Amino acid sequence: MELSKTRQQEQDSNPREKFIMAARRHKILSNKCSRCGHLMLVTVYYCEKCFSHKFESNELEGTGKVVTYTIQAVAPEGFEDAGSYAWVVFSVDGTDFNVSGFLPGVTSASDLPLGSRVRVLDYHPKHGLTLQKV
Ligand SMILES: [Zn+2]
Known part of the structure; x- marks a missing residue:
């Protein structure tokens, strides 16, 4: 399996670190379910609504x-x-x-x-x- 460059970069910092970096910029980093659009904390690993584990990173105004x-x-x-x-x-x-x-x-x-x-x-x-x- 080959990882794309973007995925590799994402794996370089863990969700908590990314959340902290966003907070310092007065933002809230969340995960948005790719299937149903439900918003979740970045530390949640699957969608609470549809159990999908495909997310898009979604930065919200804090x-x-x-x-x-x-x-x-x-x-x-x-x-x-x-x-x-x-x-x-x-x-x-x-x-x-x-x-x-x-x-x-x-x-x-x-x-x-x-x-x-x-x-x-x-x-x-x-x-x-x-x-x-x-
Ligand atoms: Zn979902």
């Missing part, structure tokens, strides 16, 4: 609306200076794709009404996506 969140009073390691924070699930603009991330500086529900707009700011090696309010 902006969306808060669907739900949990406020934590004690910040995790690496975020001690962030004070309280929220673990946020947000719906990515233009999709029904939900992604979760970390939003520093949220102390009460009034800081973050549901439907607030957030965007991907960065990727933290331990905690995942870092968000900011927009």
Whole structure:
């Protein structure tokens, strides 16, 4: 079997690394099912809807609306200076794709009404996506 050059390049960086590189550019890398168009995390290996494992890489703007969140009073390691924070699930603009991330500086529900707009700011090696309010 011969690998095309593109496939070889894709295999050079794993899905998680590619996801992180996209997050640093404020984007969300997802996989789009070639058969049914369902969007999934890049770490998912087959389509949750039709079980196909043929995907196209699909880069989304890292902006969306808060669907739900949990406020934590004690910040995790690496975020001690962030004070309280929220673990946020947000719906990515233009999709029904939900992604979760970390939003520093949220102390009460009034800081973050549901439907607030957030965007991907960065990727933290331990905690995942870092968000900011927009
Ligand atoms: Zn599918």
